[in-house]
Amino acid sequence: MSYFRPNIEKMQGYVPGIQPRAPGVIKLNTNETPYPPSERVLKAVRDALDPTLRLYPDPMSTPVREAAATVFGVTPEMILVGNGSDDLLTIAVRSFVGEGELAVVPNPSYGLYTTLLEIQNARITYVEYPDDFSMPAGIAQPRAKLTFLSTPNNPTGTSLDPDDVADAAEAISGVLVVDEAYADFADTNCLELPGRLDNVIVLRTLSKSYSLAGARVGLAIADEELIAGMTKVKDSYNLDRLGMAAGAAALLDGEHMRANVERIRADRDWLSARMAELGFEVIPSQANFVMVRCTAVPAGTIYEELVQRNILVRYWDKPRLSDCLRITIGTRDELNALVAAVEAILRGE
Amino acid sequence: MSYFRPNIEKMQGYVPGIQPRAPGVIKLNTNETPYPPSERVLKAVRDALDPTLRLYPDPMSTPVREAAATVFGVTPEMILVGNGSDDLLTIAVRSFVGEGELAVVPNPSYGLYTTLLEIQNARITYVEYPDDFSMPAGIAQPRAKLTFLSTPNNPTGTSLDPDDVADAAEAISGVLVVDEAYADFADTNCLELPGRLDNVIVLRTLSKSYSLAGARVGLAIADEELIAGMTKVKDSYNLDRLGMAAGAAALLDGEHMRANVERIRADRDWLSARMAELGFEVIPSQANFVMVRCTAVPAGTIYEELVQRNILVRYWDKPRLSDCLRITIGTRDELNALVAAVEAILRGE
Numbered sequence: 001m002s003y004f005r006p007n008i009e010k011m012q013g014y015v016p017g018i019q020p021r022a023p024g025v026i027k028l029n030t031n032e033t034p035y036p037p038s039e040r041v042l043k044a045v046r047d048a049l050d051p052t053l054r055l056y057p058d059p060m061s062t063p064v065r066e067a068a069a070t071v072f073g074v075t076p077e078m079i080l081v082g083n084g085s086d087d088l089l090t091i092a093v094r095s096f097v098g099e100g101e102l103a104v105v106p107n108p109s110y111g112l113y114t115t116l117l118e119i120q121n122a123r124i125t126y127v128e129y130p131d132d133f134s135m136p137a138g139i140a141q142p143r144a145k146l147t148f149l150s151t152p153n154n155p156t157g158t159s160l161d162p163d164d165v166a167d168a169a170e171a172i173s174g175v176l177v178v179d180e181a182y183a184d185f186a187d188t189n190c191l192e193l194p195g196r197l198d199n200v201i202v203l204r205t206l207s208k209s210y211s212l213a214g215a216r217v218g219l220a221i222a223d224e225e226l227i228a229g230m231t232k233v234k235d236s237y238n239l240d241r242l243g244m245a246a247g248a249a250a251l252l253d254g255e256h257m258r259a260n261v262e263r264i265r266a267d268r269d270w271l272s273a274r275m276a277e278l279g280f281e282v283i284p285s286q287a288n289f290v291m292v293r294c295t296a297v298p299a300g301t302i303y304e305e306l307v308q309r310n311i312l313v314r315y316w317d318k319p320r321l322s323d324c325l326r327i328t329i330g331t332r333d334e335l336n337a338l339v340a341a342v343e344a345i346l347r348g349e
Numbered sequence: 350m351s352y353f354r355p356n357i358e359k360m361q362g363y364v365p366g367i368q369p370r371a372p373g374v375i376k377l378n379t380n381e382t383p384y385p386p387s388e389r390v391l392k393a394v395r396d397a398l399d400p401t402l403r404l405y406p407d408p409m410s411t412p413v414r415e416a417a418a419t420v421f422g423v424t425p426e427m428i429l430v431g432n433g434s435d436d437l438l439t440i441a442v443r444s445f446v447g448e449g450e451l452a453v454v455p456n457p458s459y460g461l462y463t464t465l466l467e468i469q470n471a472r473i474t475y476v477e478y479p480d481d482f483s484m485p486a487g488i489a490q491p492r493a494k495l496t497f498l499s500t501p502n503n504p505t506g507t508s509l510d511p512d513d514v515a516d517a518a519e520a521i522s523g524v525l526v527v528d529e530a531y532a533d534f535a536d537t538n539c540l541e542l543p544g545r546l547d548n549v550i551v552l553r554t555l556s557k558s559y560s561l562a563g564a565r566v567g568l569a570i571a572d573e574e575l576i577a578g579m580t581k582v583k584d585s586y587n588l589d590r591l592g593m594a595a596g597a598a599a600l601l602d603g604e605h606m607r608a609n610v611e612r613i614r615a616d617r618d619w620l621s622a623r624m625a626e627l628g629f630e631v632i633p634s635q636a637n638f639v640m641v642r643c644t645a646v647p648a649g650t651i652y653e654e655l656v657q658r659n660i661l662v663r664y665w666d667k668p669r670l671s672d673c674l675r676i677t678i679g680t681r682d683e684l685n686a687l688v689a690a691v692e693a694i695l696r697g698e
Contacts, residue, residue, distance in 0.1 A: 002578075003445055003494075003523055003524045003548060003575065003578075004444055004445060004578045005444065005445065005446070005447045005494075007447075008443075008444050008578060008581060008582060009578070011581060012581070013580065013581030014581075014585055016405070016408050016585045016586070017405075019404070019405055019406075019407060019408065021407075027404075030405055032403050032404050032405065033403050034403075035403065036399075036400030036402070036403055037400070037402050037403060041402070042398055042399075042402075045394075045398050045591065046395070046398065049391055049394055049395065049398075050385075050391075051385030051386070051560075052563060053385070053386050053390070053391075053560070053561055053562075053563040053564055053595065054381050054382050054383070054384070054385055054386060054560040054561065054562060054563065055368070055376075055381050055562055055563050056365070056366075056368055056379055056381065056556070056562040056563060057368075057562075057563050057565070058368060058370075059365050059368065083432055083584065083587065083589075084584065084586060086584050086585055086586070087584055090584060094357075094468055094469075095353055095354065095357050096352055096353060096354060097354070098354045098356075098448060098470065099447060099448040099470075112585070115581075119443055119581075119582055120443075121447065121448075145352075145354075174352055175352045199352060207405070211400075211402070211403040212402055212403065213402075213403060213404055213405040213406075213586075214401060214402040214403065214404055214405065214406050214589060214590035214591075215402055215589050215590070215591065216406070216586060216587075216588075216589040226352065229351075229352075229353045229357060229358070231362065232357060232360060232361070232362030232363075232464075232468075233357060233468055235432065235433065235435050235436055235439060236363055236365045236435055236461070237365070237433060237435070237562075237565060238432065238565075239565075240432075240563060240564050240565040240589065240591070240592045241563035241564065242394065242563075242564065242589070242591035242592060242595070243589045243591060243592065246402065246591070
């Protein structure tokens with residue numbers, strides 16, 4: 001006999017990308033930025049590192065909330081701070097979808113949406129992206145309590161037209177989560193939607209563009225009523241004092257972030273061109289990673305061969321993804337090593 | 350029209366104790382320790398504060414898990430690390446209680462149990478503690494999926510006999526959470542239960558005895574199968590790198606923790622005696638706080654008068670608690686100031 005709910009018993013659980021502890025690995029598998037966070041972040045944490053660690057943190061993460069409001073040009077009451085944007089995805093699912101109720105997930109997309117809905121024992125309808133990864137037909141399902149879109153989309157890197165997202169938000173019946181974890185690397189975003197549509201939650205994270213995956217800071221931007229209700233669902237103290245100090249300082253140093261983003265965008269173009277020259281089909285990316293489709297050699301084989309060479313990329317043995325690899329934009333040296341390794345693999349070495 | 354689930358719409362949300370940002374307040378309201386964390390904690394965070402903040406943390410918080418396994422004398426596979434023990438309470442509710450299913454909550458106890466079950470839309474049966482706050486009759490309810498006990502109990506400070514807890518665990522049908530947030534301040538604990546009963550989860554936190562409320566580190570100790578299943582429900586990266594470094598270092602400096610606990614236990618006895626002399630009924634405490642029942646002057650009045658004097662204690666205007674105050678054991682100076690203020694209030698000054 002199991003003590004677990006049947007849906008928990010049956011589900012697999014989300015499998016995050018490998019976090020190797022051995023040195024010498026070229027890690028292009030979980031979309032971290034290769035550049036360190038701002039020096040101001042390290043200083044802010046050092047300054048916060050004192051005996052006040054004995055005290056609970058601010059429940060609303062006010063310093064982060066206020067910094068985010070300034071950066072995004074909204075009121076602090078339109079911001080909810082999460083322990084990473086995964087925390088905010090969890091809060092959204094628990095706020096809006098009851099057991100057996102409908103949620104809509106595009107495919108392929110971020111696997112955690114499915115995991116969180118399985119934990120909630122929701123009913124999931126998948127809608128397929130067309131081959132160009134523009135807005136999926138059928139995104140607006142009657143009776144959907146929650147619909148997910150990620151733009152730029154993980155793992156394809158493709159971006160949706162903000163006008164199409166606005167149209168979708170108006171057509172759907174429940175709440176739309178627009179997961180913009182990678183938006184700082186893109187030409188467009190949907191930040192203007194929460195101010196005029198009361199059912200849109202835009203999610204941002206400091207894990208990618210702000211080089212703070214290790215600090216766990218995510219942001220939801222939405223109508224004040226949505227934020228107030230979701231506040232009831234979040235853990236009382238979901239950010240610790242140190243992550244909070246790091247997050248506020250990072251947001252206030254946008255210049256550091258943007259300089260890193262520029263390097264990554266340039267290297268994304270460079271890698272895309274190199275992979276195309278090698279015969280891969282390169283899906284046009286607006287994120288800090290590139291998805292390529294492998295034709296000459298199976299993607300799974302290239303993945304395994306790269307692991308042998310201490311290079312980690314991401315591979316899923318799933319429909320629509322099993323002939324693809326997702327490659328995070330590392331430093332130019334790391335990308336050169338990757339390209340050389342792929343060339344060798346293609347030559348059968 | 351609301352986008353929220355009806356249970357979320359209707360619930361109040363948990364109200365944490367006030368976290369004042371103004372200096373000069375004597376803060377005896379949220380059971381923090383008045384003494385700073387170990388110097389080794391501050392050093393460990395300083396050492397972790399480097400460019401690796403750009404990388405995701407270890408999903409299982411392995412350094413904390415291994416340190417906790419050593420401290421508690423169990424295998425690492427019997428430990429789940431949470432973003433505070435509140436995170437682990439959330440994980441337990443989502444793992445074991447479906448919508449409309451039964452959970453048992455003793456009264457009075459930690460208010461978050463109710464909040465989390467309301468979020469889950471579970472059915473709650475409350476069982477009343479007897480006047481001596483020993484094991485409530487009716488704790489073992491048929492069809493209960495999850496039962497909560499906190500020992501020492503918040504807010505009463507009273508401790509249950511571990512044999513009674515073991516008997517309860519054997520009698521109940523589902524999972525028993527034994528919330529031992531305050532156990533380091535007590536004479537007894539239930540740590541031996543998870544090794545022999547497969548339905549018991551003991552929760553610990555570093556927020557109280559280890560002086561790390563600001564770092565958000567909680568621990569679940571349970572049968573390996575329970576831990577494995579709950580792992581599917583937790584957020585992928587629920588602790589950040591800095592909190593993780595703090596937590597592992599704190600656990601490895603038990604000497605620092607025990608020295609602080611000894612001072613707090615001595616001051617608990619001192620405060621209990623002083624409050625009894627002032628005519629309060631003092632409930633015997635095994636925690637780092639003391640609950641007193643007020644007879645001469647209404648508890649709410651004393652609470653408000655203390656706020657006027659910049660002294661925060663905890664007061665609930667709820668059945669069985671509305672004639673009581675819960676006072677965290679601060680430094681002796683803080684407790685002296687509290688006692689002097691209470692004396693003045695009783696004199697009508």
